[in-house]
Structure formats: structure tokens, C-alpha cells
Amino acid sequence: MAAANCSFTCLQAQRSWSSAPRRCRAAVVRCRAAADSAAGAAVQQAAAEASAAWTAEPAAAAAAAEVDSGQQHEDEDEYLEMPEAQHVILQPDFLDVAPQLRAHFDQRVGNPLKTTADRFVWDHWHVPGQYNLMRTPADRFFPAQLYDRLEDALVEYGERQLGCRGISPIWLSYYVHGHRQGWHSDAPHGPFAFVLSLTRWEERRFSGGETMLLQPWVLDYWWHFDPARGTEMPQLMTLVPPHFNQLTVFDGRIPHAVQQVEGTYDPLEARIVLHGWFTQPAPFFAGSLSKEAATPALNACLDGLYAALGVLPPAVGIATVRLRIAGGSGGVADLQWLANTLVARPQAGEEPEDVCGATLATIAEHLLAAAFPPSADGGDTHITLPFIFE
Numbered sequence: 001m002a003a004a005n006c007s008f009t010c011l012q013a014q015r016s017w018s019s020a021p022r023r024c025r026a027a028v029v030r031c032r033a034a035a036d037s038a039a040g041a042a043v044q045q046a047a048a049e050a051s052a053a054w055t056a057e058p059a060a061a062a063a064a065a066e067v068d069s070g071q072q073h074e075d076e077d078e079y080l081e082m083p084e085a086q087h088v089i090l091q092p093d094f095l096d097v098a099p100q101l102r103a104h105f106d107q108r109v110g111n112p113l114k115t116t117a118d119r120f121v122w123d124h125w126h127v128p129g130q131y132n133l134m135r136t137p138a139d140r141f142f143p144a145q146l147y148d149r150l151e152d153a154l155v156e157y158g159e160r161q162l163g164c165r166g167i168s169p170i171w172l173s174y175y176v177h178g179h180r181q182g183w184h185s186d187a188p189h190g191p192f193a194f195v196l197s198l199t200r201w202e203e204r205r206f207s208g209g210e211t212m213l214l215q216p217w218v219l220d221y222w223w224h225f226d227p228a229r230g231t232e233m234p235q236l237m238t239l240v241p242p243h244f245n246q247l248t249v250f251d252g253r254i255p256h257a258v259q260q261v262e263g264t265y266d267p268l269e270a271r272i273v274l275h276g277w278f279t280q281p282a283p284f285f286a287g288s289l290s291k292e293a294a295t296p297a298l299n300a301c302l303d304g305l306y307a308a309l310g311v312l313p314p315a316v317g318i319a320t321v322r323l324r325i326a327g328g329s330g331g332v333a334d335l336q337w338l339a340n341t342l343v344a345r346p347q348a349g350e351e352p353e354d355v356c357g358a359t360l361a362t363i364a365e366h367l368l369a370a371a372f373p374p375s376a377d378g379g380d381t382h383i384t385l386p387f388i389f390e
């Protein structure tokens with residue numbers, strides 16, 4: 001299921017944090033809200049309204065940078081605007097065969113009086129105080145053709161939108177009365193977790209079943225502590241309802257849980273989800289330049305970039321950008337942020353937004369200056385590039 005490894009030197013920035021932080025001025029790149037699409041305007045407005053961008057439709061996870069038209073900005077106050085971290089991305093109507101997957105579940109689980117072998121595939125996963133649900137490997141539950149459609153769609157999404165070349169084995173789980181996942185985080189599994197829902201959410205007869213994530217400010221609780229303010233569930237956590245065929249992609253480092261389901265014992269009425277992790281962050285190439293043709297120019301650019309990142313204060317997370325390389329000139333015609341979960345480490349001692357902004361700006365600045373060879377057929381190339389900070 002996982003794609004082959006890429007021959008890149010390294011996309012893991014090697015960093016030493018001894019030097020003073022560097023601030024990035026807007027002399028080279030300027031940022032605008034997501035490119036030319038109708039969604040772009042909505043994104044821009046949403047970005048202006050949201051003080052902390054926490055959940056996002058896929059388009060809202062993107063912002064694009066363009067090469068400054070030569071005008072030099074001497075004003076010291078003019079710094080780059082970079083996209084805020086997005087720890088949850090929602091992708092509605094993800095998979096065309098979701099209804100068939102659900103129909104297969106219904107057919108296989110539906111008749112409780114049937115005793116054929118295909119019914120006996122479920123593990124009651126019970127870790128006291130932590131997990132309580134029914135699960136089975138999806139590749140053994142669904143017919144191969146249907147399963148392949150699911151896996152292909154997830155792998156393609158990971159490659160193009162997140163810069164992840166692989167996925168973990170996919171679980172199929174259902175939750176009836178009393179089932180839940182307690183609070184946990186999944187940092188080692190991969191940079192992003194996913195949940196694709198087969199739940200008939202609008203028609204449900206149970207309560208609970210939402211994915212719950214701690215709000216970012218809770219993770220920095222004492223920095224924001226206000227003795228005059230009380231907090232309750234809505235301030236402490238984000239609830240993501242698993243609408244049918246919605247792909248929820250989230251930063252698995254964030255403590256999260258599944259709200260206990262109450263009100264049905266019937267698997268056909270259950271919360272039903274396919275879930276796993278996007279893995280193996282690595283560059284992905286599409287278009288006229290082959291990976292081999294583009295790699296030397298990219299590596300040359302990355303050498304300078306890593307040196308520049310090495311003197312910035314520390315951040316952790318992943319930032320994924322997509323470059324459009326103009327076929328004729330080999331120049332970078334467009335840079336689009338696809339995903340960004342960067343968080344400043346507290347020991348950075350700087351304003352968190354400044355730390356993450358400087359990191360993103362440095363990436364953009366170097367990538368926009370990269371010089372690729374022109375393509376043989378004159379066509380453009382798209383490169384999806386994940387940067388991991390640990």
C-alpha cells in the first residue's frame with residue numbers, strides 16, 4: 001500500500017537552535033489567500049474572521065504565495081503573512097463508492113440470524129478505561145475491488161494534499177451503546193490521522209459519536225489562564241460529527257477521543273468509520289519534469305533552505321507546500337500551502353506566531369528562488385513537498 005521511497009537527501013530539517021532567531025521580511029515573497037479559486041475569497045474572509053484557524057474545509061487549508069513583482073519593500077514593519085496552523089481538515093463527499101462500502105457492511109452484518117463464517121470477523125477491542133469498540137481490518141472485510149477504490153483514494157489524497165506517500169492499514173470500526181475511545185494522541189503513527197465515516201449521521205438514533213479534539217489554547221493553558229473566566233466543554237474541545245462520507249484529517253499529536261455512543265445496540269444503527277493514518281511524508285511529482293530531472297535543482301535549493309532553517313527557533317509539526325514549476329523557464333510560478341500543523345516549542349522564547357511564520361516564510365523564500373530545468377515538452381510540473389520538524 002505504501003509507495004516507494006524517494007531518493008531525496010532529506011526533508012527532515014536538521015536544526016541547531018543555538019543562534020539568534022531570524023525574522024523574514026517581505027522582500028521576496030508576498031502572500032495572498034488561496035489562488036484564483038472561488039473558494040479563495042471565502043478562505044480570505046474566514047482567515048480574517050478566525051483568530052485561531054482550527055478546522056478547515058480543504059480549500060481553507062491552502063494559501064498561496066507569489067513572486068513579488070520586483071518591488072522591494074524597505075519598510076521594516078512589512079513582514080510576510082503566512083497561513084495559520086490547521087489541525088483539522090474536513091473533506092465532505094470524499095469517496096464515490098462510500099455507499100457501496102456501506103451497503104456491503106449492511107449486507108454482511110445485517111441479518112443476526114445468519115451463521116455463515118463471514119459474520120465472525122470482529123475484534124471487541126477493550127482496553128479498560130481507554131478503548132471500547134468493535135474493529136476489523138478493512139482489507140479483509142470488503143471485496144478486493146471495493147477496498148482498492150478506498151485505498152487508492154486515500155493514497156492519492158495523501159500524496160497530493162498532504163505530501164504523504166503511504167497510509168497505515170485501514171481499520172473498520174463500529175460503535176454501539178457504551179463504545180468510545182478515551183483521550184489519547186497518535187503522534188508516532190504518522191503526521192495525520194484520518195476518519196472516513198460510513199455513519200448515517202443525520203438519521204442516527206444515538207448520542208455521542210463525535211471525534212473530540214482539545215482546543216489549541218488548552219494545550220497552552222497557563223499562558224492564557226484568566227481567573228475571571230470559567231470554561232466548559234465547548235471552550236475546551238472541538239467536536240467533529242462524522243457525517244456520512246466525510247473524510248476528517250487531523251493532527252494526531254493533538255489529544256483526541258471519541259465521545260461515548262449511547263442509545264443503540266444495533267450495528268446497523270452504529271457509528272461506523274474507516275480510520276488510520278497518513279504516513280511516509282516524501283516529495284510527490286506530477287507533470288512534465290520527472291522526479292529524476294527535478295531532484296538536483298530541488299536538492300540544491302533544500303541545502304540552502306535547511307541552513308537557513310537551522311538558525312530559527314524551534315517549531316514542531318509538518319508544513320506541506322505545492323510548487324508549480326513553469327515548463328518554459330523552470331522557474332517557480334506558484335507556491336501553495338496545503339497543510340500546516342507547525343507549533344512553536346515553548347522554549348523558543350519568541351511569540352509562537354513569529355516562530356511559525358518565520359519558518360514558513362523561510363521555506364517559501366527559498367523555494368520560490370529555486371531554478372529547475374525547463375521541461376522537454378514545455379509543460380508545467382507540480383511538486384508536493386512536506387517539511388517535517390521534530
Ligand SMILES: O=C(O)CCC(=O)C(=O)O
Pocket residue numbers: 181186193195210211256257258273275276
Ligand atoms: O474514530 C475517530 O473519530 C478517531 C479514531 C482515532 O482516534 C484512532 O483510531 O486512533
Ligand SMILES: [Fe+2]
Pocket residue numbers: 184185186193252256
Ligand atoms: Fe486516535
